[in-house]
Amino acid sequence: MNVEATGTTRRGRGARKAARQTRDITMLPALKRRLPLTEPMDQEQIERIDAASMHILENVGVQFRDPIALEDWKRAGAKVVDEMVYLDRHLVKELISTIPSSFTYHARNPANNLPFGHDHSIFVPMTGAPYLRDLEDKRRNPTLDDLANFHKLSHMLPAIHSSAHHIVEPYDHPISHRHLRITYSSMKHSDKTFMGMTTSPKNAEDVMEMCAILFGDDFIDTHPVVTGNCNGNSPLVWDETMLGAMRAFAKRNQPVLCSPFVLGGANTPASTAATVAQLNAEALSALAYTQVVRKGAPAIYGHYLSTVSMKSGAPMAGTPEISLMNFMIGQMARHYDIPWRTSNTLGGAKTFDAQAGYESAMTLNAVLMAGANYIWHSAGWNEAGMHCSMAKFVVDAEMCAMGYRMAEGIDWSDFDEAIAAVSDVGPGGHYLGHPHTLEKFQKAFFMPEMFDNNSIEQWQAEGSVEINERALTRARDLLNEYQEPMLDPAKNEELLDYIARREREIPAAEALNQDY
Template structure:
């Protein structure tokens, strides 16, 4: 009897181990770039009204504070500089730019296997933000984050299947010099992951040395221009309806060097954007359309991500509400406008207002991530790891977010209705000739991996099994997974000769 029990347990362990092993890409039930777009919070009439309101805002209100170079580009393209210093955009100009914009954008990665196809309503989840604190999930503490923390986030991202890209999620608070911070951000992220990367620059003069480093990593200027694997996340506007002068100059430099651009409009509903969901979407759409005209005036067809990022606000306190239902609606509505224009788009989701990866964080992160995916948002930014309304980033939460996003992606995949999936033949065989249940049937076993997404760290065991396993805690499991990842050398690390050349040319703060 004891022997049989051991054999049975051993067989169960082997099956569990087989299920835990990574599936081949062609067998995975979810993968980057699956098409969403089934959820549409706006009616066709609503979309038309928002579009027309955005065009009216551009034509009658316009944007202030463009740099002299921007004024020259925009007025040459057909925009009008008013006596009040505001640049206004005739409707026909904006419509022509929308019609001629680049719709076939692929964001490259150092490893082409991680390239992101942004056509249509293909969905990709990733990080973003500028958190100033790292969250210690186990000790329930916050501390200032540094370049090592950023590098570790990149290394963790590199091995997580459902985190498809890394936009810099935190700033290097341990590097005082802004140029060195910008350069070390690129070094830390690129040496940590071969997935697509997004970054920002604090000064236009920092772009050229950053591009020099990227040429070195890519293997030369031609290789970089053929496959630019880093995008400039650019807050080109200061809502409401003003250009961010210095950021616009950064954008101009990045475009000249062949770097894709995320046009990021991040108004706060009720503060720097209208308090209504519809009004915030109108303003963000208008601002990003102005940015699109700007980019097209510099270089027609340049790869752009239409980054409408309006944020919610708790009007009782003035605090940001990244984890609210309103935020989920803002992001899904923006995704629908991207779909209307058929332009590659990105917006924010997955932000937790909760300070720790707890139940509140779970509902906040899942709500907006699922709605963004169902709405067909191409680039879901800030989808994992972000806490305290973007003030804190947590490595353990990033790892737990991989499980969460797996379930969100399964929702994006939707329901397949075919003769096989409707299973009438199975029903007939099981009910009339078989055992009266579907457990162990060839069809059930054959599709258990192709149809179902299983959590890596989430626990679906019975209370008895859970107790027998020592009552495992999610945070402890995530911490153990983090330590396992970081105990191994990064697969994205640079060749020693290249690393030596980079370190000889630039001040790198990460230890060799």
């Protein structure tokens, strides 16, 4: 199915066909990291963080604002006083020991299945933006069509491993129905793995039912196909909405990110090490609870990590302490042998400018060197998550591809051939026409498509086009070349029937508001 994106100029079918024949959109396999990790803590410091976290769990406690969770904890042997749960360190470690250290994500296209955990990493786009910067670089409210365009881009960008879920909020649909349309868009426009909405327990259950339609009820009970995210309320609170959604995923054996929402210095101590100790306690309490719900269910040590400007109170991105905390959190997750999630190319800039690039590159390098497994918010994030930028989305994806190449480590496969070329060329020669160069030049060195490396004269002759404009052109081209990976017609009909039934059952009480 060929699609014309809003704001594009129409091109002939022949041009689109030629572009499809030359552009390789095959998804990269899960990244298998081969570089040494950055691990600033020694074993004594790891144990110090662990001991501080266990002290918090045992003596300060974690508030579980959910009657079902409180009863579950009582049955598991925890000390429960009102809504406070005090977790013995031995109980916590016994529970988290049953979390799988690795598993495989299954996509509707088996070629896009992903090994996950240990030294494997995947890149996942940003989600949750209430605004977008569109194909004309206009900041506005998103629609379901805009969300579909981001899912299509996710499908076509090789370094992106998932279509995520609500990359942008579709404001042209009632809030109470959005999770259904968002999930269907993730499934329909890409055959990669995706994320599932956790905005309420019932919404999470709807996602599980839609996954059961797509993959089969028995299949999802034994195969991870979707990822949920549950955010804690730092400091030390898990609420009824998140816990109910967590149960919906864990009961069906689907992985959930257990993610404290950290604003360093605001809802944690103004200390890098102490922030990690509190975050670690919060994450462990939720990870342990997933195993109370279902022993052996996959779960991922998560966090959303930012520091707060002490001048304005605004969250910051790309700061040194964020990198240090990512290094430390990676060490703690490996200490417990649990896969972990981080956030990637975050930017606080209001446009796709130099600030956005520097912040994003700082974070990308840090999370790769920290050894993160689930690298979320890897494309499009800007303005502290308030908007997703079409231009930044495609450039971030190329940055992930470059990070992927770096983290794969050194390729020694043709070392002897290349050394032999030195003897062939000798002093004062050049390698441009050598058979080894002609055979290897396309893959020997990464050649960015979004970055201009021509001379200034050539750049000026071609119109002095800067990266934002180049990226928007690339996004338009990709959307014009997009071909839908068609759903099985019977499953598609069943999904649409389920959505229609649930939309009849769920009151569309929330009025549409185009001025958010």
